Amino acid sequence: MKLKTTCCVFVCLVLLSFSQLLAQPLSKKTIFTHADTLRGSNGPGRNWWDVTKYDLHVKFNIKDSTISGWNEISFKTLKKGSLMQFDLQEPLLLDSIILSSNENKINESGYQTKTTRKYHRKVIEFKKNGNAYFFYNSNYATTQQLTIYYHGKPTIARRPPWDGGLIWSKDKSKSPWVSIACQGLGASVWYPCKDIQSDEPDSAEMHITIPDTLVCVGNGHLREQVKNDDGTATYDWAVVNPINNYCLIPYIGKYVHFGEIFKGEKGDLTMDYWVLDSNLEKAKKQFKDAPRMMKAFEYWFGPYPFYEDGYKLVDAPHLGMEHQSATAYGNGYINGYHGIDLSGSGWGLKWDFIIVHESGHEWFANNITSKDIADMWVHESFTNYSETLFTEYYYGKEAATAYVTGTRKKIANDIPIIGPYGVNKEGSGDMYYKGGNMLHTIRQVINNDSLFSQILRGLNKTFYHQTVTGKQVENYISAQSKIDFSKVFDQYLRTTQVPVLEYKQNGYTLQYRYTNSLPGFKMPLKINFKGQRWIKPTANWQTLRLYPEGDNQFYVDPNFYINTKKVD
Structure with a gap:
């Protein structure tokens, strides 16, 4: 009994920490001061x-x-x-x-x-x-x-x-x-x-002085290590690419190193692993997910954006963070999120959550950075969906569908995903799983996985090493898909309303309409009714009449993040 209680407490603490991760990095304040404006505005x-x-x-x-x-x-x-x-x-x-x-x-x-x-x-x-x-x-x-x-x-x-x-x-x-x-x-x-996120240095150097019994690891490549005459040593790390202010981070400890060369889309990529000496053997086994991640994400997103600075995983005294070219790792050398599958599907235990998620940020957060933290969905929604894409690359579409739809139970719909601009304030933690499910829904509407992949790669090429507004990303997806997704983005990013498809069914006749949606919302849906077919609901009732023969079971393809309601 004591063991079960302990396990239950551990699971609760992990889930609590994840819920707080969704709220990271800022508090849920709604009243802003002059100091907030100074901090968050250009x-x-x-x-x-x-x-x-x-x-x-x-x-x-x-x-x-x-x-x-x-x-x-x-x-x-x-x-x-x-x-x-x-x-x-x-x-x-x-x-x-x-x-x-x-x-x-x-x-x-x-x-x-x-x-x-x-x-x-x-x-x-x-x-x-x-x-x-x-x-x-x-x-x-x-x-x-x-x-x-x-x-x-x-x-x-x-x-x-x-x-x-x-x-x-x-x-x-x-x-x-x-x-x-x-x-x-x-x-x-x-x-x-x-x-402020909208201004990244084009390059950066860190000259970090520490006790000479320790090792300092930083972003980019180590240019020089100098042992001083006062019991200290200075480590010079440098990046030659633009970098977010918050990504420029030193790690100081009893580190040891191993690494490998990844044959990527732009040639040889150095993949370095800096771990505490006591974790070396565990890291050699667990970090095999790193080249797997790189192979999958280069397929979906295009070349790793920082070949000149290399890729690193670094043991960190916290869970993890997307520190550019020096990803912080603290997942305990086990799969899942501290050993838990956050989707409940089982597929999240096939890979290390921190390696996959935080590395996904190299494309969305570090390569493409939102100008204002209010648009942090550009970082988190795409990176959340990278977990689904990783799962699909190695385990197939059914596994990916189970993973992404399994995360919907974590959506709160408390406040809009986009926060207030100019005050250094993010929106809802729903930017993770609601945002990921929004992108999955948009992918279904595009109905062309080759084009969808081209859009993901195109985003990283078009906005390479740039800071952007959320609107720029929205407009790019609409333009490249030749589908106006403006109302879809408004619905899922700027409201807490999940669209409801109301329907009436009478034999071979189906009536349907959208409710709980913005004016002009008319996202197409794939349904099953006398076989699989597409419908284009609006706020007005529409009628679909088909021959009475065949399967008249009605349901919406579960890949679409909407609710359904049968009415009389």
Whole structure:
């Protein structure tokens, strides 16, 4: 009895943690402040300049849980402006700001040239407004650098990754194990930056100093490891592709490495695995799902978007996160979600949930990034559906259908999937399973899997390494499919109403209409009535009369996410 109780408690805790994962990264606040607007909007302190590179230097002082360092932000001006905003979250303290720029000269032919000599290098006075800092930049050079020095004891994550911040943990041997999870909360929880999703640096470097008894793993490739003369070592990691602020993350611990080369669509892809030394043998077995994932997702979505930076799985002191080219892994080296099939179909136990889901974000979240977190469905709905596509690739369509329809029991229909814009607020956690089922429904309406695959690959090619609005994605799908899905997106993303097909059946006569739907909603449906056929319901009653012979059992193809109701 005690064993059963323990198992029940474990299952409940896992399911609770997953429900909170759906709510991650932010709270369900409905009243917003000026600070929310500063954090979530592309305001006058942000909209005239574009980050080109972060060059981050940070020392991690593990004994007292503090950090110190600086970030050199290279940027270019998009238009004339003077007010600059960057973000650094309390209780971190800003020490100083230095602004410099490349001098522009006009040569004898009248053409502008650039020199590498810096000028106007000076300390800048600034004003603080909560977690936002402001100053006036009167220098109108096209290319400039902003170096921000800071230190302090950053926010500690109480329950990562759902409640973000710094993670000061220990492994089984009591050695330090440190990392960060900050999606939604923002990268400014540990380094100064322009903390908005719509502006990604085109490249980034991390120079992380730690005790020389530990190893630091970061995004991209390791360029240099230097052992200092004070018992520390500095690891230089660099990415050459655009990267989300919240994806730029170090992992610090007793790491060991193994890897392989994946023969992909763009050639050789390095796949590296950094795990705690105690997990090495388990990882060699469990991480076989990584090349399987890569093969399936390159089939559906196109080439892995970051060949130049490679792919990594890294042992993390939390469940997992889509840190670009360095995916955080914390699923306990077992299949499913901590050993549970979230679909209830059985198929979710055939593969490792974190490897598949978080890696799917390399295409949807890291390659294609929503400008505003309100459109986070672009990340989560497609990545949720990647689980179904992975299942289909290896186990067939029936398995995939069972998986995706099995997840519908987790849909809450509490608030719309799209959140309010400009205040750093996501919508409903339904962006996962309702969003995935919406895409599955759209696929049925397209009724051409080859075209559907082309659309998925086309999204990743058309919006390669870009930030987008949700509307851009919606319009692309409608344009490429030559089907107007605008009302379908409005219905499933912007309302909590699940369409209901009301029907009356009298022998060989079927009447039907949509209710609980938006005006103009007329999504086609595949039904069974005298055999399988398509109907085009609207809000008005329509009648279908067929010969009385044959099977008159009526039902809607379960691949469509709608409800049905028989009426008199």
